[in-house]
Amino acid sequence: MIQVPPADVPPPVAPPVWDLTVGLIEATVQLDQPSGPDTRTVGTGFLIQAERPDGSPRIVLVTAAHVLERMEDPDARIGWRTALPDGSWRFAPEPLTIRDDAGEPLWTRHPDRDVAVMEIQAPDAFARAAIPLGWLADRNAFEAWQVGPGDELLSLGFPRGLSANRAGFPILRVGRIASYPLSPVEAFPTFLLDFTVFPGNSGGPVFWTPSARKRPGTTEPDNAFIAGLLSQEVRVGEDQLDIGVVTHAVFIREAISQLDPLP
Structure with a gap:
């Protein structure tokens, strides 16, 4: 219970x-x-x-x-x-x-x-x-907020099953966008994030907030968005490259739409 x-x-x-x-x-x-x-x-x-x-x-x-x-x-x-x-x-x-x-x-x-x-x-x-x-990013979110290579995104997860404390809250991490271009998402459905990924991080949200970067020309943006979810780490053979693969949030939207039968 x-x-x-x-x-x-x-x-x-x-x-x-x-x-x-x-x-x-x-x-x-x-x-x-x-x-x-x-x-x-x-x-x-x-x-x-x-x-x-x-x-x-x-x-x-x-x-x-x-x-x-x-x-x-x-x-x-x-x-x-x-x-x-x-x-x-x-x-x-x-x-x-x-x-x-x-x-x-x-x-x-x-x-x-x-x-x-x-x-x-x-x-x-x-x-x-x-x-x-x-809050899930659409196809135009990166361009609308001028988010691109080198910009910071945040991620939450449980690397190797660890949590931030005994209460079971996730661990917050930060990384920089490490690939270009980011759109169109149909051509580039994933992008790279420069941070160390461990088993247990998969499935965690990757997101952008005002604390990451202000919208150009403003003191504080009136929005934030979930950019996607962490799918996997990048390895070459046995070497871990400290790079994560992020799947665009557009595909989360599409998956949720599948829950509803067509009329």
């Missing part, structure tokens, strides 16, 4: 809409499944608010498709966090069924990209923390 704070404990205060960093920290969760007596498969996911066509609310878990594909058992774990009366937090993972009785996946995979989405039931605090669909 999922534990929630007592009624007299106020829920976590939602950050201002422009504070995507804190918002995504609260919306990012660890995914894991035992893979042996002393080992486990670990990945990162984040929650998106994506209304159904009829306007009813829906929470969607987003991660890299290979994270779930490598979890062979029907149940994984999702790392919820519970606020306690004294202001501290407790890591409170719960089972997450990812395959049906026949072993078929319950998630939806993008047909061409390493993106998986899955409708889930989340505790109220996490449902409130889920990031609105509109």
Whole structure:
């Protein structure tokens, strides 16, 4: 059973809409499944608010498709966090069924990209923390905000299953865009980010915020966006190049649209 704070404990205060960093920290969760007596498969996911066509609310878990594909058992774990009366937090993972009785996946995979989405039931605090669909970058976001090679992006994840603290919050990292061009996304569906990637980072959000760079000609932009999700690290043979591959957020949008049957 999922534990929630007592009624007299106020829920976590939602950050201002422009504070995507804190918002995504609260919306990012660890995914894991035992893979042996002393080992486990670990990945990162984040929650998106994506209304159904009829306007009813829906929470969607987003991660890299290979994270779930490598979890062979029907149940994984999702790392919820519970606020306690004294202001501290407790890591409170719960089972997450990812395959049906026949072993078929319950998630939806993008047909061409390493993106998986899955409708889930989340505790109220996490449902409130889920990031609105509109924060996912569209095809024109990089050009509109003049974000390009050398600019900094932030990323959240659980490298080698580690978290920022015992409460299970993700670790925040920063890297620079290391490839060009970034568009059109149909021709360049992924881009490179210059930072060290470890197992467990896959599926984490990569995003741009006012703290990364101000919009040209303004003191503070009125928007921020999720640029994509971390798909993999770059290796040449056994050499780790400290470069991550990011899949554009457009393909997250496309995967979420697959959840709704065509009229």
